[in-house]
Amino acid sequence: MKPKLLHVLGGGQWQVPTVRLAKALGHRVLVSDMYRDRPAYALADQHEVVDITDCEATLQLATRCRIDGIICDTTDVGVATAAFVAERLGLPGIGYETARNFTDKGRMRRLTDAAGLAVPRYHLLSSPAGLAAAAAEVSFPLIVKPVDNQSGKGVSRLSAADGLDAAYRLARSCSRSGEVLVESCVEGQEIIVDGFVVAGKARILGIAHKLPFADSPTVSSRILYRGALPEAEFERIRATVCATLSALGLLDGIFHAEFMLDGEHIVPIDIAARGGGVMIYTHVLPHVSGVNANRAMIGRALGEAVRIDPLPMPRAATIEFFSMPRGTIAEIGGVDSAAAVPGVAAVHLNLQAGDEVGPLEHKDRRPGYVVTLGDTATEVIAIARRAIALLRVRMAGAGEFTSID
Structure with missing residues (x-):
């Protein structure tokens, strides 16, 4: 029997483990992505350059290749597309309308509100005309964000009306649908x-419990599974x-x-x-x-058939994000030593030599993080601190390495 063909939406670094695992399980893999140079392409049986937000183009590709299943596992932008294709081809999926409920924060707010759940006070705006009135009704402090993006992109937290127009423009520029959500901060x-x-x-x-950066309350410095x-x-x-x-x-x-x-x-x-x-x-x-x-x-x-049987007593893990001085990175050292610390599952760098360290505008601007695994919260935090203490950075114009926080 010919191995089944799994269509993976997205060919970036976060899809590489999925492609590897699918291949290890004996399946064939088709990867599609809007970019021509993606790391998952080298591992797949087939790949095509197709925008994963384009439902119809992805459906045409999936139909032509006769896929047996489709998955979008770590990025919001292809979740609705995967559901659309699965629904049209009669394959397992969550359903297109359900996918839209999970990828449009406006729909999400309306549905959870209607179900009687506690939700922030909110307004949805498709133009700046009602911005001031919406902010006054929601009241400060408030959040302004696009309804359909991820990783904190386009999100602003405001404690007063100063910057409201700029926050709306930022959110609008990051919103594929053009809708912006204005909602109260929940402390x-x-x-x-x-x-x-x-x-x-x-x-x-x-x-997990999240701890934000002191100077960027919408960006996490720690994600701790206790x-x-x-x-x-x-x-x-x-x-x-x-x-x-x-x-x-x-x-x-x-x-x-x-x-x-x-x-x-x-x-x-x-x-x-x-x-x-x-x-x-x-x-x-x-x-x-x-x-x-x-x-x-x-x-x-x-x-x-899928069985989900979690451990009766969960273990601990932490993801610790680190900071670097502002400026251009010349060199990063100590990565291999940090990765070799017992209990460290991974050391990941979002920025490399030549990249600019700027303000934490959103999650993807964090320089990097360490993932540690263990039995208790105290243990995993201690492991992460030991690993981060081994990391060093030299900024452009500096003669010496400095510690990473």
């Missing part, structure tokens, strides 16, 4: 919940997660959600029908939960 502890839904039943694979939570806290979170997934219509597949713990309320902030970035999907969840969610996603896309 409290931000958490991430990762999991998998099978036949309408959600299983939690990990719960291990087991008190039962009452876990059940409160689980109930809100299930209600949110039900409101958005996810019956099967992976999810990566962000909530704010605000006193008695657990407020949905954002939720994606894909795996979490910064190696959560590929490195953290298998350790924390004992479940290879990537393998489950591949199996589900190809019509295989």
